[in-house]
Amino acid sequence: xxxDKFSIEASHIMMFARSIGDGNQIYxxxxxxxxxxxxxxxxxxxxxxxxxxxDPTYGxxxxxxxxxxxxxxxxxxxxxxxxxxxxxESGSGEDERKKRQGGGGGGLHAEQRYVYHRHPKVGDVLxxxxxxxxxWERVGRRSGKLVFRESVTEYRDQxxxxxxxAISVGVSTERPVDQK
Amino acid sequence: xxxxASELNxxxxxxxxxxxxxxxxxxxxYAGASGxxxxxxxxxPFATKVAGYPTVFAHGMLTMGLTGRMLxxxxxxxxLTEFGVRFTSQVFPGDTLQSTATVESVExxxxxxxxxxxxxxxxxxxxxxAQARVD
Numbered sequence: 214x215x216x217d218k219f220s221i222e223a224s225h226i227m228m229f230a231r232s233i234g235d236g237n238q239i240y241x242x243x244x245x246x247x248x249x250x251x252x253x254x255x256x257x258x259x260x261x262x263x264x265x266x267x268d269p270t271y272g273x274x275x276x277x278x279x280x281x282x283x284x285x286x287x288x289x290x291x292x293x294x295x296x297x298x299x300x301x302e303s304g305s306g307e308d309e310r311k312k313r314q315g316g317g318g319g320g321l322h323a324e325q326r327y328v329y330h331r332h333p334k335v336g337d338v339l340x341x342x343x344x345x346x347x348x349w350e351r352v353g354r355r356s357g358k359l360v361f362r363e364s365v366t367e368y369r370d371q372x373x374x375x376x377x378x379a380i381s382v383g384v385s386t387e388r389p390v391d392q393k
Numbered sequence: 394x395x396x397x398a399s400e401l402n403x404x405x406x407x408x409x410x411x412x413x414x415x416x417x418x419x420x421x422x423y424a425g426a427s428g429x430x431x432x433x434x435x436x437x438p439f440a441t442k443v444a445g446y447p448t449v450f451a452h453g454m455l456t457m458g459l460t461g462r463m464l465x466x467x468x469x470x471x472x473l474t475e476f477g478v479r480f481t482s483q484v485f486p487g488d489t490l491q492s493t494a495t496v497e498s499v500e501x502x503x504x505x506x507x508x509x510x511x512x513x514x515x516x517x518x519x520x521x522x523a524q525a526r527v528d
Contacts, residue, residue, distance in 0.1 A: 225426070232422035233458035234412060239470045250395070251471040258461040258476050262454050265428035273431045284432035289442035322453035326477030326521075380477070389445035390483060 216341040219264045219368070221256060221333045229260050243335070253334040258327065261368050261377050264341050321390070323361060324382035330375045339368045339376060346380065357387025395469040396527040398499050405496040407467040411459035411510065413489045415451060420486070423455040451484040456519050460510045463492035468504070468525035478508060478521030489513040494523065502526055 223243065230240035238245040239255060246254045265271045275282040283291055333339060346363030353359045361384050368377040412419070421435050429452055432439035440449045457478050464473060484490065492510040499505075504527045510519040 228422075229426040229458075232419065232426040233455065233462055234419070235458075235462045235465075237462075237465065237470070249470060255471050257458065258465060258473050259454055259458045262429070263427045271428065273429050275430065282432075283439070283443075284430075284436045285438040285443075289438040291439075291443045322480055324477070324479045325454065325457055326475070328475050329473055332471045332473075392447055392483075 215343065216264045216267045216339075219261075219267045219339040219341060221335055221337040221339065223254055223335045225263065225266075226254060226256055226260065226335065229263055230257055233257065233259070251332065251334065253336070255335075256333040258329070258332075259325075261327070261333065261339075261341070261366075261379060262325075264339070264368070268341075321384050321386060322381070323384040324380075326380040328378040330377065333368070333370075333376055337376070338371045341366050341368050343367075353386070355391040356389065359387075360385045395472065396467070396504060396525070398502065398504070398527045401496055401499045401504055401527065403496055403498060406493055407463070408491060408493040409463040409466060411463055411490050411492045415484065415486050415488045415490070417449065417486045420449065420451050420455065423452055423458070427452065427454060429454065448485060451486075451488075453480040453519075456480065456484050456490065456510060459490060460492045460508060460519055464494060464506070464508065464523055464525075467494055468523075468527070472525040472527075473523060474503065474526060475522070475524040476508075477523070478510075478519040480519055482512070482516050482518045484512065484518050488518075490518065497522075499527065502528075 227241040235257060239249055239251060240257060243254055343364050343366040346365045349361050351359050361382055364381045366379040367375060370376050424430050424435050433444050433446065434449055434452050437449055440446045460478060461476060464476065490510050490512055494506040494508050497505045497507055504525050506523045508521045508523050509517055511517050
């Protein structure tokens with residue numbers, strides 16, 4: 214994931230906090246926040262995940278570019294893709310399709326770690342750049358062969374200072390996780 | 394609210410019920426706020442007929458976000474220095490989750506915690522560690 218401008222905005226934080234059932238005033242009331250220790254509305258600890266909103270090629274969002282979406286409409290569908298116009302110079306169809314999968318029996322989120330150098334606050338404009346970390350495999354009882362892939366993302370502020378380091382581990386499963 | 398090192402003891406715990414009877418709508422809210430629209434989380438025909446799950450399930454990051462709410466309520470706003478979890482079981486609509494932080498050590502102005510979130514059957518859905526500044 215590469216994000217050039219992840220603007221930390223008050224209404225986005227308010228909506229994110231609501232989605233995790235968090236009514237803490239520090240996430241929506243700037244007058245309260247000004248007098249609290251952080252001094253401004255800050256982001257909840259897992260908020261940087263929402264940088265996906267600012268990634269123009271994020272694969273887990275329906276495109277507005279005529280490229281199909283794997284979710285259901287009149288049919289359950291799967292990772293389908295309408296033929297894009299030939300003039301499009303985007304990556305190969307196969308790559309695009311892979312990028313837009315990630316559901317199915319496929320990718321799940323296995324682990325997430327954050328190191329907070331400071332907490333993002335309203336007004337910050339962050340950049341995010343990711344690099345691959347380690348890769349490993351094991352055989353799981355409930356879902357067959359598992360392939361784990363680590364990704365390290367650094368979020369830096371408008372001054373180039375490191376704000377949050379995020380380490381994400383994704384796992385591809387051979388089959389859907391057995392619920393027994 | 395902040396924690397004082399002098400008042401913390403190894404083994405102290407703090408627990409919150411972070412969600413009761415998880416609603417599908419909350420999963421939709423999380424998808425919208427986070428931007429992760431993977432249909433396994435919100436799209437019943439896709440989750441069941443294509444992906445092969447019994448129904449939709451919560452984003453791991455929703456579970457982590459709920460767990461983080463317990464942590465920030467405990468350690469105070471802007472106090473976390475580290476937070477990490479492994480997602481050990483899936484969370485489905487209807488689940489009730491309880492999150493607990495346990496003090497492992499207090500030194501150099503930092504408290505180290507283990508973190509665990511379990512469902513109504515006692516199954517751990519997320520486990521990890523956190524660290525926070527204390528007074």
